[in-house]
Amino acid sequence: MTFDPKDCGTCPIRHRAVCARCENDELEQLEAVKFYRSFEAGQPVIWSGDTMDFVASVVSGVASLSQAMEDGRTQMVGLLLPSDFLGRPGREFAAYDVVAVSNLTLCCFRRKPFEKLMSQTPHIGHRLLEMTLDELDSAREWMLILGRKTAREKIASLLAILARREASLGLRPQAKDTVFELPLTREAMADYLGLTLETVSRQISALKREGLIQLEGKRQVIIPDYAALLAQTGDDCDGAIMS
Amino acid sequence: MTFDPKDCGTCPIRHRAVCARCENDELEQLEAVKFYRSFEAGQPVIWSGDTMDFVASVVSGVASLSQAMEDGRTQMVGLLLPSDFLGRPGREFAAYDVVAVSNLTLCCFRRKPFEKLMSQTPHIGHRLLEMTLDELDSAREWMLILGRKTAREKIASLLAILARREASLGLRPQAKDTVFELPLTREAMADYLGLTLETVSRQISALKREGLIQLEGKRQVIIPDYAALLAQTGDDCDGAIMS
């Protein structure tokens, strides 16, 4: 858990949710309740049911939201990348297990003051509404993937989405040789896609064998032809709404 | 498409999103852009990609949101019951196919004036944020169902959720002999659950055979023991967050 005012420049709440139209005194108020927390890959951030007295924005790294059934079956229900929002204003207890998938830094705000600020500052709420609606679209996109796609289409969809969000923060990866870090283990991918880790491994091997992807080490993914990968997702075209 | 000011009493936007703290002049503004539309069971409300110049609230009946792949595979990504909200402020084109599952009445507001009113009236935005966050929780609950549950658990989960929302608008159905209308065809259930209609039919037959549910006609469902049905959902207990 670090406290570094210099990091403000990368804090997405300030920049995306708040700053765009913030007055100085609002910034000051946010500043007063802001703190940073860091987690190592694999560490839990919070468990479902725990009291959660903060909301946060992902500064760097990747976090997962998941739901577990008591027999151990687990479904990832959200993947938080930098600038994504964590927590729910007005909710006292965490609804999901949150785990740091890679090394993770959160910019946290104590919940009560954040809620107070939100009620005073309409555009924070508006920004949050926008973000939530985007997340809802993502969730619905995932429902299609989970409910109707084959294992191969699921893997291709996940890689395409990660390529879009991870590799090119902004730029569309239609270029040849898109490269990006794969922050997920096979098990995490399986939990996201509603598959077993063996099936994930087999499908990735198949995509590799067919030249649709290459692996550099175990984490670096190279996509020689992004369009060819998209063709494997089952989506009509560029498809995926994914925020 | 009907225009009946008397219906205002049942319009959820007014009552849930707006009225609670509305000033009279805000009500007047909403009134001015409000209109009702009715659809028969099976009719499309709007297709994905169409321009959508209104937002709406379900007054009565059930509507589905779904996504289709071009080969015909379809996944329902939302089920809108009375009081649920349809449409996205700021979005010009529909993102999903919307179909009236049963006879349906919507209370519609022209989008632009609604957006304007929203920007002037913070608590409409707050209410919409609450509703969207609830929907996001529902969507995530469905991701668990789609990704990790067996066919039998899926059916039991759907019936449990419908029993909660449909039968008892408010009261929890822990009572014996919960009865409710099943507004969905086998195909619609299959599209919701990521199954085929044959599998849905077989599982319902099995639940019937085992006395966990009874069917009166083809649409009336009787749940003799709600807890016993819940035990089939795979959830820890009362489970389902579903809004």
Place this chain on the structure above:
DNA sequence: ATTCATGTTTGATCTAAGTCAAAGCGCGTG
């Protein structure tokens, strides 16, 4: 009453993905 259309049930078979099991591969540590 007969026909037709739409939805449902049930059966027989097939297959994609799960399960179980055993290596393999880095990689950090003693």
Place this chain on the structure above:
DNA sequence: CACGCGCTTTGACTTAGATCAAACATGAAT
């Protein structure tokens, strides 16, 4: 360097649910 630990790959086999196909209800229209 060898050991062990976490992760991944691959293989052999099983199975839940899909697919294909054929009745079976129900109710509205003729």
